[in-house]
Amino acid sequence: MFKHIPPYPGDPIMSLFEAFQKDHHPRKINLSIGLYYDNENNIPVLECVRRAKALLANEDKPHTYLPMEGMALYRQMLQETVFGKDSPVLRDKRVATIQSVGGSGALRIGADFLKTYFPGSAVWVSDPTWDNHQVIFAGAGLEIHAYPYYDELTNSLKFEQMLGCISTLPAHSIVLLQPCCHNPTGIDMSREQWLELIPVLQQRRLIPFMDMAYQGFGDGLDEDAWAIRTMANAGMPFVVSNSFSKNFSLYGERSGGLSFVAASEAEATTILGQLKAAVRRIYSSPPLYGARLISTVLGTPELAAQWDAEVAQMRIRIRHMRTSLQQLLQHKLSEAAAGYLTEQRGMFSYTGLSAAEVDRLREEQGVYLLRSGRMCVAGLNEANIEHVAASMADILRA
Ligand code: PMP
Secondary structure, three states, X not given: OOOOOOOOOOOHHHHHHHHXXXXXXXXXXXXXXXXXXXXXXXXXXXXXXXXXHHHHHHHOOOOOOOOOOOOHHHHHHHHHHHHOOOOHHHHOOOEEEEEEEHHHHXXXXXXXXXXXXXXXXXXXXXXXXXXXXXXXXXXXXXXXXXXXXXXXXXXXXXXXXXXXXXXXXXXXXXXXXXXXXXXXXXXXXXXXXXXXXXXXXXXXXXXEEEEEOOOOOOOOHHHHOHHHHHHHHOOOOEEEEEEOOOOOOOHHHOEEEEEEEOOOHHHHHHHHHHHHHHHHHHOOOOOOHHHHHXXXXXXXXXXXXXXXXXXXXXXXXXXXXXXXXXXXXXXXXXXXXXXXXXXXXXXXXXXXXXXHHHHHHHHHHOEEOOOOOEEEHHHOOOOOHHHHHHHHXXXXXX
């Protein structure tokens, strides 16, 4: 019966993570998957989350179903976190938001929705992008193309070519953009560049799909949402997927959101209805515990302030690791060798290492990067950074 089913070759990121777990190298270091580790090499439980957990344990509420669109308080808190408390689009009730199964679930529901209502539209993603973007959008039956983004020669953004490409797209093309901490390159657009791009998106009637998985890991919770808020102020329709996996360190609780910014309250209400229908068809209603934790934190001013501070701690630690690795590499190689580390932001850096160099780094030194050369900087700590720098320098010198 099932003989014709081909084997799954595996996901490139997840397979590497599995290989890491099986590796017996005494100094193995995982800088492949997008997980934030603290300086003691642990995936942290944030203090604000710990306190919310204690409150919830005390309340001992029943584990009932959530509505299709998710928990009301969670959705409201999410909207305020993404769009800002005083956002005009929230005041005008022009945003339809559902709670989603992580950022990935938001991308898939959004992709399905767009495929249904814009069947002729293709999606354009940055070259390169997070591998799963391609898989998710292709899974929804959308045609995928790439716009220029990363310049290998200079390890920087090809903004002119990017803008040139997007300026030729047919109306209703879907343009996937990352408002902060670009995965996988760590290279973000500047505010000036967003201000050039946004009118093009608006005038050509394109559908921006803003995917924000690292809010707070770049410059701050509000600062990282700047492009989204600027788009909202421009009075144009767009889509946002956001994830709390990283900034709440709640990866497995699958907490995210999908928001459509519409032209009117009535339009937003209709969209919300269809999003609910989409959820009902696939998994009926979203998971409860992550939403309870996050809405408890964000709905309690003291805990919300603590979250802000803990996100800042994670952000500062990542920056510190960037500077330290840069200094170590510059010391071992040359001044110019690692300038990219502090220009890029968020959890990831494109190191410029080739696939062959990444393979040697893993096989000889137990240091795991993605074969694209992407390094998860958030996996570095005071104890492993010397070994990583020395291993990279050895390979780059060879
Ligand atoms: N978008 C981007 C750019 C990501 O990097 C990730 C996570 N790696 C996601 C979406 C998905 O987030 P989640 O793990 O919450 O599904």
